Amino acid sequence: MAMRNAYIDQFPKEARVIRAILWSSFLALTIGGTLGLIQGLHRTNVLRFIPSQDYYTVLTAHGVLLVITFTIFFLVGIFTWAVTTSLDRGVKDIRFTWGWYAIMMIGTLLVGVSILGGVVDQIPMNADVLYTFYSPFQAHPAFYVGFVLFVVGTWLAGFDWFRTWWAWKKDNPDERIPLPTFMALTTMLFWYLSSIGVAISILAFLLPWSLGIIDSVNPLLTRTLFWFFGHPVVYFWLMPAYMLWYTMLPKLSGGKLFSDPLARVVFVLFLILSTPVGIHHQYLDPGIAEGFKFIAMTNTMFLLLPSLLTAFTVVASMEHGARQRGGKGYLSWLKALPWRDPAFTGMALAGLMFAAGGFSGMINAGLSINYLVHNSWWVVGHFHLTVGTAAALTFMAASYWFIPQLTGKEIWNRSLGLVQVVLWFIGMTFMSNAMHRAGLFGMPRRTAEPQYQGFDFEPAVGTVAEIDAQVALGAALLTLSVYLFITNMVLTTIGGSTSDAIPDNTYAGTLSGPEDAPVIIDNLKLWTSIAVVLVIIAYSLPLASIIDAGGLFGPGIDPWKPSVVADPSLVLESVRGVMP
Amino acid sequence: MNIHTYEKTWLAVSMVLIVGFIATVTYGAVGPGIAMIDDDGGSIDPDTINDDERFNDPGVTHVGENEYEAAVVAQAWTYTPSEITVPANSTVTFYVTSRDVTHSFTVAGTNVNTMVVPGQISEMTVEFDEPGEYGILCNEYCGAYHHTMEGKLNVVPQDEFDLTELSTDASDEAQLGNQTTINTTVSNDMNYDLETTATLEIGDQQSLEQDVTVPAHGSETVEFAVDTTDLGTGDHDWTVTVDGHEESDTLTVTNATEGGDGDA
Structure with a gap:
């Protein structure tokens, strides 16, 4: 009998932690996905069982669970795999690894319970503040503490990988950093840099404010600090997907990665450019001069470069794989790809949708045309293609390869896995396309109702009813896809039997290896310094002018606790009371 | 560094695309003069809105031949005034501020769109060529009844307009x-x-x-x-x-x- 050499055989202790981490991620996906269905059916008026004012509690939980919990737990799990596999050594101390996972879990629970307080009267908390928690909305302090703990957990996770790398470097002083580790480390560097923004926003302002230590904050300042972190977090979700496209997809295609040097260049560009772009989320904000917005726009446009390079490398690597499998012709090589493999097909479809999401992202980045789509349903359509497909579908697809590696068991039903990833693609096509179109004629994001009282939306093509129907249908298919995924994962883990046929734990080789890249590419200190300089250029003057105009703690801004909800007619009375 | 010819070509095309995008936005700003929301509106203490010369009686004012100013106060979950009427063929500068949380002032289906952040005044100049009726909505979550926050913008023929x-x-x-x-x-x-x-x-x-x-x-x-x-x-x-x-x-x-x- 051949010796099996799966991840669980190489690193049994690490495999246990990663399993726990991935299960946390999958649980967040299942709950968050279910909440997405509730929203999709409610806002399109297809099926309603919550009052519209509770929609925002559901929306907050959907956002936080999917874009923070699901994605980042998956990231820390997969980066732990990447670092240990590519350095071929375990983490320094497994207790430390369990420790940062526990901190992230405690953070998640605090945030989750405080959000749940929005609909459960027995919990005297409220955090109906959405995932952006813009002040002067004030959440319960537990929400802010939980958020900080979660981020601190990721910082420690990064430290875990760095010290594993430092130890490896001592033993291998002349070797290039293996590509998966290079990707994990560069990603963590921009994460450290950018999460300083949200840490300052919470620790210096929002948390002391929610505890009554300070009585006012500057809403524009905390908002700007949020987006200092809020755009890099987008790349934080995306980098594990990129890593999988570079290191797994070529292998699953049957070939090799086209270019290791350019993969490194791409990650260096993300390290440099991810953070000094956050103001592109604030193109419509007062109090920020046009010139600062222009700098953010220019940096954002250059961020297209690493994604365009990735598109090339991924397609070229897939073509190489297909030709290794006997594919011929200009396009008929596509038929030679392993389309029956859910891991391959899911990742390939995710990459295809990401291209579409990239195009709508170029519109968003356009400083002037952004005015047409800002905060419209278009934006929701956009990020369901990026985080909601490029990241989410890649993660689910990759799980069909990783879970056998981590458990030593075969996937319970691979055909069902194939159905699942294709269903996601179909559901997202309906939902995202309809949302994009709706945004073009002005339907807003983040609202519980499909229509307003005093006017009707006028689509240039089609009808509002048809758009709503597509969103509801898409949401239903996507949720079904999540349930099929989780069923497959549960039955694999508890029902499947250990198999000796699990493939070896390896990642893709390269056609052009690291020896083709100049050594300076691996100089992380240099790239980090450049990233810091660019952040200083992009942010020092805007932050100084925001503080100068509005004060560090704002001009006496009263907190607004979303829990205290009155009847709207009473509110209108009070409005008349304050009007002169 | 060893880069494949195809990849070099792709890199060059990508750079042309990126520079082209930046060039079009730049042209839009300096050519047709599409201005962005910026810091021109200044800042304001929300508690002083009622004493503010511009906002104590919000609404439309005539300031030049075809030029108007419209002051709007946003608060959960209404705009004051909730209905705004301006003439066609006019240039209207909006000044919008918030009494409580962050809102938006968005004319549905157009690029008249600004965030309204408490403590700040959003200033935005709009040209209205044709008569028409538009919905105004808040596209930033502002609390439990956010979805009820709306207003109306009427652009009427010039001869039907007065103040x-x-x-x-x-x-x-x-x-x-x-x-x-x-x-x-x-x-x-x-x-x-x-x-x-x-x-x-x-x-x-x-x-x-x-x-x-x-x-x-x-x-x-x-x-x-x-x-x-x-x-x-x-x-x-x-x-x-x-x-x-x-x-x-x-x-x-x-x-x-x-x-x-x-x-x-």
């Missing part, structure tokens, strides 16, 4: 034989004097006219003296009309002996 408003001060009842007055204050928010005629119609018999000149951004009160003897006892509906704007109510004339017991 004239009436308010009337009149007694509800008068004794037969006494004189009573109906005082109508005509305000004019255009930046030129308004020369017009105010008309009072009361009962079936009386129709009074008075010429009035209302100064720019000012108001003038027109006093109509009503002779109750001509009207006789009973309820008399009246209407004051100025340039199509109307104010109406009812005057009850009672017998002197009834001592003002109204309908008795």
Whole structure:
């Protein structure tokens, strides 16, 4: 009998932690996905069982669970795999690894319970503040503490990988950093840099404010600090997907990665450019001069470069794989790809949708045309293609390869896995396309109702009813896809039997290896310094002018606790009371 | 560094695309002059909105030939004023601020769109070429009834537009034989004097006219003296009309002996 050499055989202790981490991620996906269905059916008026004012509690939980919990737990799990596999050594101390996972879990629970307080009267908390928690909305302090703990957990996770790398470097002083580790480390560097923004926003302002230590904050300042972190977090979700496209997809295609040097260049560009772009989320904000917005726009446009390079490398690597499998012709090589493999097909479809999401992202980045789509349903359509497909579908697809590696068991039903990833693609096509179109004629994001009282939306093509129907249908298919995924994962883990046929734990080789890249590419200190300089250029003057105009703690801004909800007619009375 | 020829070509095309995007946005800013929301509006303490010259009586003001200013206060979950009317072929500068949380001021289906952050004033200049009706909505989550926050923007033909408003001060009842007055204050928010005629119609018999000149951004009160003897006892509906704007109510004339017991 051949010796099996799966991840669980190489690193049994690490495999246990990663399993726990991935299960946390999958649980967040299942709950968050279910909440997405509730929203999709409610806002399109297809099926309603919550009052519209509770929609925002559901929306907050959907956002936080999917874009923070699901994605980042998956990231820390997969980066732990990447670092240990590519350095071929375990983490320094497994207790430390369990420790940062526990901190992230405690953070998640605090945030989750405080959000749940929005609909459960027995919990005297409220955090109906959405995932952006813009002040002067004030959440319960537990929400802010939980958020900080979660981020601190990721910082420690990064430290875990760095010290594993430092130890490896001592033993291998002349070797290039293996590509998966290079990707994990560069990603963590921009994460450290950018999460300083949200840490300052919470620790210096929002948390002391929610505890009554300070009585006012500057809403524009905390908002700007949020987006200092809020755009890099987008790349934080995306980098594990990129890593999988570079290191797994070529292998699953049957070939090799086209270019290791350019993969490194791409990650260096993300390290440099991810953070000094956050103001592109604030193109419509007062109090920020046009010139600062222009700098953010220019940096954002250059961020297209690493994604365009990735598109090339991924397609070229897939073509190489297909030709290794006997594919011929200009396009008929596509038929030679392993389309029956859910891991391959899911990742390939995710990459295809990401291209579409990239195009709508170029519109968003356009400083002037952004005015047409800002905060419209278009934006929701956009990020369901990026985080909601490029990241989410890649993660689910990759799980069909990783879970056998981590458990030593075969996937319970691979055909069902194939159905699942294709269903996601179909559901997202309906939902995202309809949302994009709706945004073009002005339907807003983040609202519980499909229509307003005093006017009707006028689509240039089609009808509002048809758009709503597509969103509801898409949401239903996507949720079904999540349930099929989780069923497959549960039955694999508890029902499947250990198999000796699990493939070896390896990642893709390269056609052009690291020896083709100049050594300076691996100089992380240099790239980090450049990233810091660019952040200083992009942010020092805007932050100084925001503080100068509005004060560090704002001009006496009263907190607004979303829990205290009155009847709207009473509110209108009070409005008349304050009007002169 | 070893880069494949195809990849070099792709890299070059990508750079052309990126530089092209930046160039088009730059052209839009310096050519057609598409201006962004910036820090021109300044900052404001939300507690002082009621004392602020611009926001204590929000609404539309005429400032130049075809130029107007519109001050709007946003708060959960309404805009003041909730209905805004401006003329076609005009340039309108909006000043919007928030009394509480972050809102947006968004004219649905157009690029008239700004965030409204408490402590800040959003300033945005818009050209309205054609008459039309638009919905205004808040596209930033602002609390449990966020979805109810809306307003209306009417762009009317220039000849149907004015900034004239009436308010009337009149007694509800008068004794037969006494004189009573109906005082109508005509305000004019255009930046030129308004020369017009105010008309009072009361009962079936009386129709009074008075010429009035209302100064720019000012108001003038027109006093109509009503002779109750001509009207006789009973309820008399009246209407004051100025340039199509109307104010109406009812005057009850009672017998002197009834001592003002109204309908008795």
